[in-house]
Amino acid sequence: MEERKWRGFNRVLEESRRMCVRVSEVEGAVRPIRAPSPSVSGLNLSQTSELATEQRSVRLWRSGTMASQRPPSSTGRPASRSGSVIPGGGRPPTSVRPPPTAIRVPTGMVPGTSGHPGMRGGVPIPGVLSAPIKVTDRPVTQQGLSGMKTGMKGPQRQILDKSYYLGLLRSKINELTTETSKLHAEIEGYNQENSVYLSYEKRAESLAAEIKDMQGELADYNMLVDKLNTNTEMEEMINDYNMLKIQNDREAQSIDSIFTERREREEAIRALEEEIRRERRVADQVIQAMPVTKQEQYSTMTASNEELLQELAVLQEELDILGTRKEDFEMELSHSQIKQAVVRLHETLLALEAKRDAMEAENKSLGSPKEEREKLFQQVKEDNQEIASMDRQLTEIKARTRQITEDIRHLDQDSEAAQGECQQKYKELKRKEEEIDRFLDSFEESKDQELKKLTQGQENVVSLLEHCSRNMLRLRQVDTVTANQLKNMQEVLVSKETEVVQSESTARGLATESQRLQQDLDKVQQLEGKISGELSVLKETVSSMESELLTYRDLDALRSTAEQKKKRLLEDRTSLTQCQDAFSQLLDELEQKHEALKAKLQENETHAQLANLERKWQHLEQNNFVMKEFIASKSQESDYATVAKHVFQQVAEYNRSLIEALQSNRS
Amino acid sequence: MIDSSLSSLGAKVVLTSSSDQNHPSENIIDGNTETFWISTGMFPQEFIIRFAEPTQISTVTMDTYNVKHLKIEKNTSQSASQFEFVTEKELDCTEGRLQSNAISLNGGSATHLRFIITLGYDHFVSVHRVSFRN
Numbered sequence: 001m002e003e004r005k006w007r008g009f010n011r012v013l014e015e016s017r018r019m020c021v022r023v024s025e026v027e028g029a030v031r032p033i034r035a036p037s038p039s040v041s042g043l044n045l046s047q048t049s050e051l052a053t054e055q056r057s058v059r060l061w062r063s064g065t066m067a068s069q070r071p072p073s074s075t076g077r078p079a080s081r082s083g084s085v086i087p088g089g090g091r092p093p094t095s096v097r098p099p100p101t102a103i104r105v106p107t108g109m110v111p112g113t114s115g116h117p118g119m120r121g122g123v124p125i126p127g128v129l130s131a132p133i134k135v136t137d138r139p140v141t142q143q144g145l146s147g148m149k150t151g152m153k154g155p156q157r158q159i160l161d162k163s164y165y166l167g168l169l170r171s172k173i174n175e176l177t178t179e180t181s182k183l184h185a186e187i188e189g190y191n192q193e194n195s196v197y198l199s200y201e202k203r204a205e206s207l208a209a210e211i212k213d214m215q216g217e218l219a220d221y222n223m224l225v226d227k228l229n230t231n232t233e234m235e236e237m238i239n240d241y242n243m244l245k246i247q248n249d250r251e252a253q254s255i256d257s258i259f260t261e262r263r264e265r266e267e268a269i270r271a272l273e274e275e276i277r278r279e280r281r282v283a284d285q286v287i288q289a290m291p292v293t294k295q296e297q298y299s300t301m302t303a304s305n306e307e308l309l310q311e312l313a314v315l316q317e318e319l320d321i322l323g324t325r326k327e328d329f330e331m332e333l334s335h336s337q338i339k340q341a342v343v344r345l346h347e348t349l350l351a352l353e354a355k356r357d358a359m360e361a362e363n364k365s366l367g368s369p370k371e372e373r374e375k376l377f378q379q380v381k382e383d384n385q386e387i388a389s390m391d392r393q394l395t396e397i398k399a400r401t402r403q404i405t406e407d408i409r410h411l412d413q414d415s416e417a418a419q420g421e422c423q424q425k426y427k428e429l430k431r432k433e434e435e436i437d438r439f440l441d442s443f444e445e446s447k448d449q450e451l452k453k454l455t456q457g458q459e460n461v462v463s464l465l466e467h468c469s470r471n472m473l474r475l476r477q478v479d480t481v482t483a484n485q486l487k488n489m490q491e492v493l494v495s496k497e498t499e500v501v502q503s504e505s506t507a508r509g510l511a512t513e514s515q516r517l518q519q520d521l522d523k524v525q526q527l528e529g530k531i532s533g534e535l536s537v538l539k540e541t542v543s544s545m546e547s548e549l550l551t552y553r554d555l556d557a558l559r560s561t562a563e564q565k566k567k568r569l570l571e572d573r574t575s576l577t578q579c580q581d582a583f584s585q586l587l588d589e590l591e592q593k594h595e596a597l598k599a600k601l602q603e604n605e606t607h608a609q610l611a612n613l614e615r616k617w618q619h620l621e622q623n624n625f626v627m628k629e630f631i632a633s634k635s636q637e638s639d640y641a642t643v644a645k646h647v648f649q650q651v652a653e654y655n656r657s658l659i660e661a662l663q664s665n666r667s
Numbered sequence: 668m669i670d671s672s673l674s675s676l677g678a679k680v681v682l683t684s685s686s687d688q689n690h691p692s693e694n695i696i697d698g699n700t701e702t703f704w705i706s707t708g709m710f711p712q713e714f715i716i717r718f719a720e721p722t723q724i725s726t727v728t729m730d731t732y733n734v735k736h737l738k739i740e741k742n743t744s745q746s747a748s749q750f751e752f753v754t755e756k757e758l759d760c761t762e763g764r765l766q767s768n769a770i771s772l773n774g775g776s777a778t779h780l781r782f783i784i785t786l787g788y789d790h791f792v793s794v795h796r797v798s799f800r801n
Contacts, residue, residue: 575679582681582715582747582779589748 677719680704681747681779684712695794700730700765703795706763706784712792713783715747721767723801730765730795734758735786739770741777760788765795 227237287298333339439446552558601607680692685707692714694702705722706712721743729737736757740750753773758766 333722575681578679578681578717582717585746585748586682586715 670677676722679717680714681709681717682713682715684714692792695797698796698798700795704733704788705794706775706791708769708790710787711728711783713781714794716780716782716797718778718780721778722799723774723776724772724780724799726800727770727772728767728796728798728800729770730767731758731763731780731792732765732788732795732796733787733792734766734784734794735760735788736760736784737770738783738785739772740781740783741772742779742781743774744775745778747779750779752780 287295290298333343678696678750680695683692685705686692687705687707690703690705692704695704695714696716704714722733727739731737736755738755741753742748742750754770756768756770758768782794782797
């Protein structure tokens, strides 16, 4: 579609261009002869250019033609004058050059031309530059400047008579006819194209349907490819297919059922409609059968019914409207807090008004204050009496309850006493038995305890008796003591007591000191042990030193022993040197002998032979050894005995097993 | 006729082919048969006795043990060299007691006497005493 549009646009553009060309031709025909007619060929050349520039050029050209519609006399004028036609047109002198030389017209840069409305830079100057020099007509810059058309074709006809104009007109008419024919042909072509387009559209539709089918097929194939790629098994595929088929069948069935249902419904509707019609007819018949008055009544009633129905409809509508309005209002109310508050206040107001009304009614019902007072007094009295009677009743009830509870307790006690005499006896007996048992168990211990107590008591008694006797003695003394003496004694006692306390404290101190001293003693004893050990050691050392002293005191002896030792050592030395000498001499001698023998040996031929032979022997022995080793290794390598043995054994076993099998088969 | 310990005469054992700390070579010439010099294995073994001055020796008496073959050499020079063969003797094997042999040296004086034990009855031989007679 896009393309088609574009093509259509192109076509329109082309047409417009052609129209322009024609107009220009016509204008050119009207123009004076000397005026340089706008060259059609130049335009034709420009047809190859781009569309946008073409359009612009067309505009420019038009403006150019407009300018060139001036009288011919002005066209022939020099450029400088014609330039004055343009108000404020201070053209640069370069643009005034004659066209042949004006290879490049500075179209876009003419200063001062901006004052022309609808004129672009490089407006063709009427006269010399009346030829429509367009931007697109400029020489192809890439291939030099040779493409420029000057529009001036040498000397033209000088005599312009009737025949000339006739010829001119004819030629123009011819051109017009050719043009019209061309246009007709084009129109025909367009028509054809249109029809073709319709046919194409149809075909496109059919092709679109085909494409849809193809796409469906493609989707199927894609799915198949997917399945192949994902290695889905045939069974799964079949399962899917079956499922899909079942689904499709089900849907088709449902569609069928829906269709049938729909038909049934339609039939039912039709039947109902028929029934209604029948009923109406019956009703009409009935009405017709009725008397005239009734008929009139019926008609009026029906009319009123209809009216009422209409009214009902109207009212219903109103109700609906009101409902909607109410909803709107409620919405509004819910949205605005102030209105809600107002509603609440209204509610309270109503409640208060109701209360007020009630109170007013009460007020009306009330009598004078005195009566009221009396009434109240009476009421109070009645209430008091009632309260007193109730109190009395309460006390009575309380007394009764007490009595009843007491009765119950008595009854309980009686019953317990009656029942539990035997049990109590039994319990008592049991308790006694337990006591006896306990007593028996703890008899020995208690006996011991009691004996101990007894002995203690005896001792106590003895000590007390002694004390008593002593005291008796003292008492006898005391009896003799006078009061003064007593006082003295008391003082003495006090002093003694203090002394006792002191002495006790000192005793305590002494005890601690003794302990400390005991510890010290222990330490000292330990030290003593150590010291004694040390002492013994020291004694030993002293004894040894003393003995040593004895030896060392005898310096001469020591010296003598030392000298003896020295002497002995010297003797040893001398003897050893002698020994050394002897050894060396002997060694020399032996060496000499050895050398001599060696020389002798060397001289001996047999020795040499022997040595050679020995060497040879050694060599041979070595070779022998190597060969032996080689042989051993080779023999080891080629020792097939074990393998052979193994093989023979296996063969024998196999034979045996075969024989056994055969025998077993035979048997 | 001197039959005392050689050491007292100024003789010395100047060479022994074996040496044992517990049985030094002095034991040969100390005139005591209880002490001895013992070889440390293998043969031949030898020892050289030097006299303080050339001495006339006619007979050598030796108390030994396990010696089989003995060779005696002598010289008259001050140095222990240039010995000349004197005599040799095969000794009898004695079990449990010392071999006591008197060997005559054919007279002549000597300063060094060399005793070479070329063979023994056992691996080890011992020399208990050597004494000379003029």
